[in-house]
Amino acid sequence: MDWFRSLWKIRFYALFAVLVYGSFVWAGLSGQRLLGDDNEASPNLNGTGRAHGSGGRALYFHK
Amino acid sequence: MSQPAQFAPAAVKCPHCAHEVRYYDALHSAFFGCPECQVFFEYPETGAPKQLRRFKETPRHTRPLALGSTGQFEGETYRVTGYQWRCEAKSPNYRWEEFQLRHETTGANRQLAVFQGHWLLIEPTDEQYRPTPGGHVETMEATYQLYNRYSPRVLYAEGEFDWNILADESLTISEYISPPLMLVRERQNKNNNHWFRARHLEPREVAEAFGVTMSRLPYRNGVGAAQPAPGHANWPQLATFSLLMALAVVLTHVYLMMWGNETVFNREFVTAPPMAAAPDSLGQPALTSGAERPVLVSPSFTVPGTGALTVKLWASLNNNWVELPYALVNEQTGQQFAATGNLEYYSGVEDGESWHEGNQDAEALLSQVPAGPYHLNFYPVADPGKSEAIQFRATVQARATAGSNAVLALVLLLLYPGFIYARRAFHESSRWENSDFSPYS
Numbered sequence: 001m002d003w004f005r006s007l008w009k010i011r012f013y014a015l016f017a018v019l020v021y022g023s024f025v026w027a028g029l030s031g032q033r034l035l036g037d038d039n040e041a042s043p044n045l046n047g048t049g050r051a052h053g054s055g056g057r058a059l060y061f062h063k
Numbered sequence: 064m065s066q067p068a069q070f071a072p073a074a075v076k077c078p079h080c081a082h083e084v085r086y087y088d089a090l091h092s093a094f095f096g097c098p099e100c101q102v103f104f105e106y107p108e109t110g111a112p113k114q115l116r117r118f119k120e121t122p123r124h125t126r127p128l129a130l131g132s133t134g135q136f137e138g139e140t141y142r143v144t145g146y147q148w149r150c151e152a153k154s155p156n157y158r159w160e161e162f163q164l165r166h167e168t169t170g171a172n173r174q175l176a177v178f179q180g181h182w183l184l185i186e187p188t189d190e191q192y193r194p195t196p197g198g199h200v201e202t203m204e205a206t207y208q209l210y211n212r213y214s215p216r217v218l219y220a221e222g223e224f225d226w227n228i229l230a231d232e233s234l235t236i237s238e239y240i241s242p243p244l245m246l247v248r249e250r251q252n253k254n255n256n257h258w259f260r261a262r263h264l265e266p267r268e269v270a271e272a273f274g275v276t277m278s279r280l281p282y283r284n285g286v287g288a289a290q291p292a293p294g295h296a297n298w299p300q301l302a303t304f305s306l307l308m309a310l311a312v313v314l315t316h317v318y319l320m321m322w323g324n325e326t327v328f329n330r331e332f333v334t335a336p337p338m339a340a341a342p343d344s345l346g347q348p349a350l351t352s353g354a355e356r357p358v359l360v361s362p363s364f365t366v367p368g369t370g371a372l373t374v375k376l377w378a379s380l381n382n383n384w385v386e387l388p389y390a391l392v393n394e395q396t397g398q399q400f401a402a403t404g405n406l407e408y409y410s411g412v413e414d415g416e417s418w419h420e421g422n423q424d425a426e427a428l429l430s431q432v433p434a435g436p437y438h439l440n441f442y443p444v445a446d447p448g449k450s451e452a453i454q455f456r457a458t459v460q461a462r463a464t465a466g467s468n469a470v471l472a473l474v475l476l477l478l479y480p481g482f483i484y485a486r487r488a489f490h491e492s493s494r495w496e497n498s499d500f501s502p503y504s
Contacts, residue, residue, distance in 0.1 A: 007304060009297045017308045017476055024312055024472035028319045031370030031431050033465040038427035041390065041401035 078104050078112040086223035087131075087144055088165060094227055096145070096220035103220050103229065115229055118219045122148050127177070127269075127280045128162050130222050134273035136184065140167040143175075145222035152214040152232070163224065172225075175269070180280065181287025182264040183245060190258055192239075192246060198500055200239045200246055207239035207246050209500045210288050238288060242494075245289040263289040286494040292487040305480040309473055316469040323462030324373065328364040334385070334443040335452035354447040361439040363394060366461050372432045373463035374439075376404035377424040378455035383408070384421075385453050386444040391429065394436040402427035406455070428463055 007014050027034050073089040076082070082099035086092050094115075096103050101118040126146065128134075133142045145163030150156070159178035166173075174185040192200045198209030215231055231249070239246040243263035250256050266280045294301065334356045366372065378385050384407035391400040404427065410419035445453060495501035 003300075003303075006300050010300050010304060013301060013479060014304060016479075017305065020472050020475045021308055021311060021315075024468055025315060027468050028315065028464060029370075031372075031462070033371060033428060033430040033467065034471050035465075035467045037430055038402045039400045039429050040403065041399050 075106045075112065077102055078114050079117070084223075087142060088170065088223060088225065091170070091225040092144075092223035094224040096222055096224075098221045101219065103217075105227065115227070116217075118217075120148075120218050122160075122219055124281070125279065126160075127275065128175070128273055132273060133167065134164075134269075136173075136272055141165060141173060142167055143222075145224050146220065147217060147228060148219040149215045150218055152216050154213070155216070157213075158218065163222065175264075176261075177281060178287070179285055180266065180283030181285075181290055182266060182269050183261040183287075183289060184264050185247065185259050185261040188258050188260045190260075191256065192248070192258055194237070194239065194248075198239075202246075205241035205244065207241045207244070208502070209237060210240040210245075210495075210498050211238040212236065212499070240289050242289045242295070243291045261289065263287060263291060285497070286490055288494065288497070290490075290494065292490040294483045294487065298483065298487065301480055301483065305476055308476050312469055312472045312476065316464060316466070319464040323370070323464055324460045325367070325462055326458060327366060327461045328361065328439070328457065328459035330361060331454060331456045332359050332361075332441065333452050333454050334359060334441070334445065336445070336450050354444045356443040356445055359441040359443065361441075361457065363436050363438050364459065365436050366432055366434050366459075368462060369431065369433045370461060371463040371465060372400075372429045373426060373460040374402060374404075374429065375424065375426045375458040375460070376406065376455060377458075378406045378453055380406060380408040380421075380423050380453065382410065383449060383451070383453070384446060385455065387425075387455065388442045388444070389457075390440045390442075391432070391437055391459075392440060393433065394438060396433075396435070398433070400429045400432060402429065428465055430465075432461075 023034070026032070072085075072087065074083045074085045075095055077084055077095075077097035077100060079102040080097060080100040082097050084095045084097055086095065093107060094103070094105050096118075101121055102114055103116045103118065104112050104114045106112045128143050128146075130143055130146060133140055135141070141164035143162050144165045147161040147163070148158065149161060150158045157178075159176055162175040162177075164173040164175060165171075172187070176183045176185060192202065194200050194209070200207040212235065214233070214235055217228055217232065220228055233251065235250045237248045237250070239248070245261035245263070247259040247261055248256055249259070266277060266283060269275075270277050270280060292298070337357055372391070374389070374391070376387055378387070384405075387404040387406065389402060389404070391402075393399070404425035406423055406425055407421040408419065408423045409421055410417065412418070439457060439459075441457075443453070492503055495503050
């Protein structure tokens with residue numbers, strides 16, 4: 001208990017740390033990636049985000 | 064708070080210049096420093112006063128505390144009754160000042176020492192400590208490390224003293240530190256040790272105790288012997304708590320990895336260049352122009368819950384490359400997620416040594432993919448000069464965990480403690496620069 005009381009001295013850091021940990025757990029459980037995204041398409045609900053035709057690809061080119 | 068210097072109740076005449084040296088402790092004081100002629104003399108209870116030394120140097124700087132002024136420490140009132148300017152015998156440039164303090168009612172003595180603006184409040188103790196051969200003193204509260212050892216020289220003295228301060232020049236003084244505390248041993252010979260306890264004081268505390276302005280105190284330079292490192296009061300809690308939170312992040316990440324990463328799709332594909340219907344002019348089957356290969360569509364699979372997906376690709380390549388753009392298509396809503404896997408692998412032998420470069424696998428993490436039925440569309444691109452079929456495997460794992468989330472959380476958690484740790488390390492390193500017993504050398 002004394003140790004927990006002593007955390008009052010670092011209450012601002014402790015609050016910040018708890019917020020960081022909470023955000024980390026929330027992101028992990030909800031499948032959020034906090035830094036960047038590998039998804040190259042703009043998400044949409046009607047399937048028109050990319051210009052893929054049946055004949056092949058239109059957006060990608062190699063080096 | 065402090066009071067201005069009062070007129071001392073008693074006085075003795077300097078045997079050299081006959082200046083009247085006033086003093087406060089008529090019962091114990093027997094040694095005096097004359098401010099007029101810089102003579103240090105003894106005034107015994109019986110017999111004539113005896114001149115002991117005439118100092119050659121006089122401090123030219125402004126004295127921060129006046130003789131006779133009073134200040135309060137821990138609610139007790141002390142009066143400045145003596146002043147000394149000292150140096151180390153072997154290092155005359157190491158100079159400090161000592162103010163003799165006398166308790167107003169009990170007559171108990173303390174000292175205030177200041178070196179390069181760093182203050183120590185020193186009081187005698189009856190405790191006897193036993194240093195180890197390695198230069199440590201263990202007590203119930205702390206471990207003290209040997210910091211300095213020297214013999215003092217008195218450059219100048221003024222006011223009253225109840226002992227012959229010149230006799231201190233035959234002492235060997237050892238200082239042991241455990242910031243903000245210090246133990247000081249005065250040794251005459253092996254069987255005659257006197258110990259003192261000292262405590263670091265911030266200049267602000269001295270200014271408040273004696274009611275003087277900060278500008279009157281000497282400028283602080285470098286790191287004091289017993290000056291606590293930055294964050295001294297909070298560091299144990301900060302270090303422990305931040306490490307516990309970092310451990311919680313690591314354990315949570317491991318748990319999420321074990322709980323998630325459920326494989327929902329795993330299948331091999333083969334991509335081959337489309338063959339033209341008619342042979343070319345040489346009668347050989349012709350390849351379609353360009354590097355694009357036919358689209359491959361995977362069977363349907365189900366993503367069990369909304370979350371991140373990991374799409375892993377592996378291709379059987381040897382001195383070849385393939386680019387695999389793909390789209391993850393929700394069969395109910397049409398929502399698409401897209402990414403590209405760039406795979407290449409080259410190897411060989413050169414000058415008798417084998418080499419390889421590139422990767423046969425790639426991985427992408429797609430965030431917030433809703434639950435539902437999905438399929439993958441692949442749009443392979445390969446070297447147009449190579450007609451071989453390329454086999455590749457696609458694996459999809461649901462409830463994936465982003466390692467970058469854990470890295471970001473760890474960086475955020477450890478940034479401030481890391482900064483404080485670095486400051487403390489620099490502080491400690493600077494502190495020991497003035498010591499002959501530095502653990503850093």
